[in-house]
Amino acid sequence: MTSGPHIPQERRLVTAIPGPKSQEWLARRSEATSAGLGMAIPVFVAQAGGGVIVDIDGNSIIDMAAGIATVNVGNSADRVVENVIAQVQSFTHTCFTVAPYSGYVEVCEALNRMAPGTFKKKSLLVNSGAEAVENAVKIARAYTKRAAVVVFEHAYHGRTNLTMAMTAKNIPYKEGFGPFAPEVYRMPMAYPYRWLGDKNNVAQEALDMVLHKIEKEIGAHNVAAIVIEPIQGEGGFVVPPKGFLPGLAAFAKANGALFIADEVQTGFARTGKMFAVEDEGVEPDIVVTAKGIGGGLPLGGITGRAEVMDAAVVSGVGGTFGGNPVACAAALGAFATIEEDGLAAKAAHMGEIIGAALAKMKEKYAIVGDVRGRGAMQALELIIPGSDEPNTKAMQDAVKYCQQHGVLVLTAGTYSNVIRLLPPLVMPDALLIEALGILDDALAAASA
Numbered sequence: 011m012t013s014g015p016h017i018p019q020e021r022r023l024v025t026a027i028p029g030p031k032s033q034e035w036l037a038r039r040s041e042a043t044s045a046g047l048g049m050a051i052p053v054f055v056a057q058a059g060g061g062v063i064v065d066i067d068g069n070s071i072i073d074m075a076a077g078i079a080t081v082n083v084g085n086s087a088d089r090v091v092e093n094v095i096a097q098v099q100s101f102t103h104t105c106f107t108v109a110p111y112s113g114y115v116e117v118c119e120a121l122n123r124m125a126p127g128t129f130k131k132k133s134l135l136v137n138s139g140a141e142a143v144e145n146a147v148k149i150a151r152a153y154t155k156r157a158a159v160v161v162f163e164h165a166y167h168g169r170t171n172l173t174m175a176m177t178a179k180n181i182p183y184k185e186g187f188g189p190f191a192p193e194v195y196r197m198p199m200a201y202p203y204r205w206l207g208d209k210n211n212v213a214q215e216a217l218d219m220v221l222h223k224i225e226k227e228i229g230a231h232n233v234a235a236i237v238i239e240p241i242q243g244e245g246g247f248v249v250p251p252k253g254f255l256p257g258l259a260a261f262a263k264a265n266g267a268l269f270i271a272d273e274v275q276t277g278f279a280r281t282g283k284m285f286a287v288e289d290e291g292v293e294p295d296i297v298v299t300a301k302g303i304g305g306g307l308p309l310g311g312i313t314g315r316a317e318v319m320d321a322a323v324v325s326g327v328g329g330t331f332g333g334n335p336v337a338c339a340a341a342l343g344a345f346a347t348i349e350e351d352g353l354a355a356k357a358a359h360m361g362e363i364i365g366a367a368l369a370k371m372k373e374k375y376a377i378v379g380d381v382r383g384r385g386a387m388q389a390l391e392l393i394i395p396g397s398d399e400p401n402t403k404a405m406q407d408a409v410k411y412c413q414q415h416g417v418l419v420l421t422a423g424t425y426s427n428v429i430r431l432l433p434p435l436v437m438p439d440a441l442l443i444e445a446l447g448i449l450d451d452a453l454a455a456a457s458a
């Protein structure tokens with residue numbers, strides 16, 4: 011069977027979406043699985059690779075989601091598959107804290123090398139983004155001997171108890187799930203499109219507000235860490251204007267707090283650089299990773315200054331599956347693919363195509379209020395024409411149109427009005443351009 015990157019790179023619809031076979035499985039899904047699980051597109055997957063997902067009815071759908079910025083190297087990328095097969099044939103698990111293995115160390119060495127900053131770094135591996143964020147906070151608290159964690163409006167950091175507290179949006183992420191962890195403080199986000207002050211001075215105004223609030227409401231000397239996504243993901247691809255991230259990092263440094271970049275969604279070449287913070291030369295004390303790290307296998311990383319990462323007591327961090335050998339083998343295959351195939355440059359190239367197309371859509375359609383993002387991480391924010399009121403219906407209509415025409419796009423945003431694009435970085439240009447054409451048609455239809 012042809013698989014992974016070798017399946018035909020084409021949009022092909024042979025049934026309505028969902029087709030009859032997917033409909034059968036959708037019925038079984040609703041009988042068997044928790045009603046609390048969402049679903050972006052109602053088709054069941056048979057194969058995926060390059061820039062497409064093929065469903066069990068034979069439809070080939072252009073994948074503008076990459077499993078939420080996870081298969082940056084594409085599904086079943088050759089080096090990932092080879093490494094995984096070799097690893098499962100050798101051993102599948104010993105637990106790194108029981109009997110160690112080289113793959114874990116190699117992944118940490120690679121993360122220490124790739125993460126920004128020339129200072130000595132060390133890493134720790136876990137199973138997911140949320141677990142990585144939690145461990146970053148644990149380590150920051152152990153190192154600083156302080157409790158307070160600063161987070162931002164529109165932030166998303168996960169679904170565990172601490173990370174729910176750190177996540178901004180109530181429905182769906184928090185509704186009914188409290189009480190939440192204490193000592194988490196939410197600050198204004200530099201969100202240019204919705205900034206109420208001087209739109210030409212958003213970074214400075216937001217920074218002034220944040221630093222004032224930290225001083226007055228927490229006390230800078232109580233802050234263990236400032237945690238921020240360099241470009242916010244689930245919150246709607248909010249890009250803080252130049253100066254905001256360096257300003258926060260400088261404040262953290264001056265006050266003995268740690269600056270933690272949550273690069274779970276932005277990391278591994280997604281925005282045109284290995285990590286999004288590199289855009290402004292920011293060197294976080296800790297970089298948190300997951301998603302794109304493992305070519306689709308579950309893995310998360312915490313990479314930071316050696317002295318910070320060594321602050322946890324022995325056996326204070328770890329876990330049964332963290333840094334599983336198969337996931338580590340996959341990650342080494344994904345890193346090789348990203349570096350040897352120049353996927354950061356590819357993401358920047360895709361960003362030019364996407365940016366130009368989205369700018370045209372903004373000119374053409376009054377429902378497009380804002381376009382933003384970087385590299386292969388860009389989005390449209392939809393509004394009621396003539397206002398800045400969020401237009402959730404237009405978003406839903408456009409997404410549905412795309413699905414019915416064989417293109418998978420994801421939504422986002424605190425106001426549920428953002429369409430976000432996260433294609434695999436190995437998608438051929440022609441397919442990307444085709445998907446953007448469908449999205450343009452979808453906006454025309456949603457405008458009518």
Ligand code: PLZ
Nearest residue numbers: 138139140166167168239243274275300
């Ligand atoms: N930090 C910045 O984007 C995961 C969530 C999908 P996990 N975002 C996708 C969903 O609806 O659950 C994410 C993120 C940022 C942390 C996380 C959490 O990563 O691997 O999903 O735990």
